Amino acid sequence: MPCPFCNPAPEDIVAANDICYARYDIHPVSPGHLLVIPFRHVESYFDTTDEERVAIARLIDDCRALTDRNRHPDGYNIGVNVGEAAGQNVMHVHIHFIPRYRGDAPGEHEGGVRGVLPCKSD
Numbered sequence: 001m002p003c004p005f006c007n008p009a010p011e012d013i014v015a016a017n018d019i020c021y022a023r024y025d026i027h028p029v030s031p032g033h034l035l036v037i038p039f040r041h042v043e044s045y046f047d048t049t050d051e052e053r054v055a056i057a058r059l060i061d062d063c064r065a066l067t068d069r070n071r072h073p074d075g076y077n078i079g080v081n082v083g084e085a086a087g088q089n090v091m092h093v094h095i096h097f098i099p100r101y102r103g104d105a106p107g108e109h110e111g112g113v114r115g116v117l118p119c120k121s122d
Helices: 050-071
Strands: 020-024 034-038 075-080 095-100
8 A cells, every 4th residue: 555645745735845744634633733744755753864853843833833823723732653552553754733722622731742641641
Protein backbone atom coordinates (compact mmCIF):
# COMPACT_ATOMS: atom_id res chain seq x y z
CA MET A 1 0.00 0.00 0.00
CA PRO A 2 1.49 3.41 -0.93
CA CYS A 3 2.33 5.88 1.81
CA PRO A 4 -0.51 8.42 2.19
CA PHE A 5 1.96 11.20 3.05
CA CYS A 6 4.63 10.79 0.35
CA ASN A 7 2.86 12.45 -2.57
CA PRO A 8 0.48 15.07 -1.22
CA ALA A 9 -2.05 16.61 -3.56
CA PRO A 10 -1.22 20.31 -3.97
CA GLU A 11 -4.72 21.27 -2.85
CA ASP A 12 -4.17 19.42 0.48
CA ILE A 13 -1.10 21.46 1.40
CA VAL A 14 -1.98 24.28 3.79
CA ALA A 15 1.57 25.50 4.41
CA ALA A 16 5.01 24.32 3.35
CA ASN A 17 8.71 24.98 3.10
CA ASP A 18 11.35 23.16 1.06
CA ILE A 19 11.53 20.22 3.47
CA CYS A 20 8.07 19.65 4.92
CA TYR A 21 4.43 20.50 4.54
CA ALA A 22 1.29 20.85 6.65
CA ARG A 23 -2.13 19.45 5.87
CA TYR A 24 -5.35 19.11 7.82
CA ASP A 25 -5.78 15.80 9.62
CA ILE A 26 -8.54 13.72 8.02
CA HIS A 27 -9.59 12.59 11.52
CA PRO A 28 -9.22 15.84 13.49
CA VAL A 29 -9.51 15.87 17.26
CA SER A 30 -10.33 19.60 17.15
CA PRO A 31 -11.09 22.21 14.50
CA GLY A 32 -7.89 23.17 12.73
CA HIS A 33 -5.93 19.98 13.62
CA LEU A 34 -2.92 19.92 11.28
CA LEU A 35 -0.20 17.41 10.52
CA VAL A 36 3.35 18.61 9.82
CA ILE A 37 5.08 16.09 7.57
CA PRO A 38 8.54 15.89 6.00
CA PHE A 39 8.43 15.36 2.22
CA ARG A 40 11.13 12.70 2.61
CA HIS A 41 9.73 9.34 3.64
CA VAL A 42 11.13 8.66 7.10
CA GLU A 43 9.38 6.51 9.68
CA SER A 44 10.45 7.97 13.01
CA TYR A 45 11.04 11.46 14.33
CA PHE A 46 14.31 10.08 15.67
CA ASP A 47 15.44 9.30 12.12
CA THR A 48 14.92 12.86 10.87
CA THR A 49 17.93 15.02 10.11
CA ASP A 50 18.82 18.19 11.99
CA GLU A 51 17.76 20.14 8.90
CA GLU A 52 14.37 18.41 8.89
CA ARG A 53 13.86 19.14 12.59
CA VAL A 54 14.58 22.83 12.08
CA ALA A 55 12.20 22.94 9.09
CA ILE A 56 9.50 21.16 11.11
CA ALA A 57 9.88 23.67 13.96
CA ARG A 58 9.65 26.61 11.57
CA LEU A 59 6.56 25.17 9.91
CA ILE A 60 4.94 24.62 13.31
CA ASP A 61 5.43 28.36 13.91
CA ASP A 62 3.80 29.07 10.54
CA CYS A 63 0.89 26.78 11.48
CA ARG A 64 0.43 28.70 14.70
CA ALA A 65 0.25 32.03 12.87
CA LEU A 66 -2.24 30.59 10.37
CA THR A 67 -4.38 29.01 13.08
CA ASP A 68 -4.29 32.05 15.35
CA ARG A 69 -5.45 34.18 12.44
CA ASN A 70 -8.21 31.83 11.28
CA ARG A 71 -9.44 30.03 14.41
CA HIS A 72 -8.32 31.93 17.56
CA PRO A 73 -7.70 28.89 19.79
CA ASP A 74 -6.99 29.14 23.50
CA GLY A 75 -3.99 26.79 23.44
CA TYR A 76 -2.18 24.05 21.54
CA ASN A 77 -0.97 20.48 21.86
CA ILE A 78 1.96 19.51 19.64
CA GLY A 79 3.06 15.90 19.59
CA VAL A 80 4.38 12.97 17.65
CA ASN A 81 3.64 9.26 17.97
CA VAL A 82 6.72 7.08 17.43
CA GLY A 83 5.99 3.40 16.87
CA GLU A 84 2.84 1.34 16.92
CA ALA A 85 2.88 1.04 20.73
CA ALA A 86 2.66 4.85 20.90
CA GLY A 87 -0.25 5.01 18.46
CA GLN A 88 1.61 5.67 15.20
CA ASN A 89 -0.53 4.14 12.46
CA VAL A 90 1.08 5.77 9.40
CA MET A 91 4.76 4.86 9.30
CA HIS A 92 5.85 8.23 7.90
CA VAL A 93 6.70 10.65 10.67
CA HIS A 94 4.09 13.35 11.23
CA ILE A 95 3.69 15.89 13.99
CA HIS A 96 0.20 16.61 15.28
CA PHE A 97 -0.53 20.31 15.68
CA ILE A 98 -3.78 20.46 17.65
CA PRO A 99 -5.52 23.72 18.49
CA ARG A 100 -7.28 23.62 21.85
CA TYR A 101 -10.36 25.52 22.91
CA ARG A 102 -11.64 26.20 26.42
CA GLY A 103 -14.17 23.55 27.33
CA ASP A 104 -13.18 21.09 24.58
CA ALA A 105 -12.33 18.45 27.21
CA PRO A 106 -13.97 17.83 30.58
CA GLY A 107 -12.04 18.86 33.69
CA GLU A 108 -9.49 21.57 34.31
CA HIS A 109 -6.41 19.72 33.01
CA GLU A 110 -7.97 17.03 30.82
CA GLY A 111 -6.88 16.82 27.23
CA GLY A 112 -3.20 17.57 27.88
CA VAL A 113 -0.34 15.35 26.79
CA ARG A 114 -0.40 13.53 30.13
CA GLY A 115 -3.83 12.25 29.05
CA VAL A 116 -2.22 10.01 26.44
CA LEU A 117 -2.44 7.31 29.14
CA PRO A 118 -5.76 8.11 30.84
CA CYS A 119 -4.94 6.02 33.92
CA LYS A 120 -1.81 8.18 34.47
CA SER A 121 -3.24 11.64 33.73
CA ASP A 122 -3.34 12.86 37.36
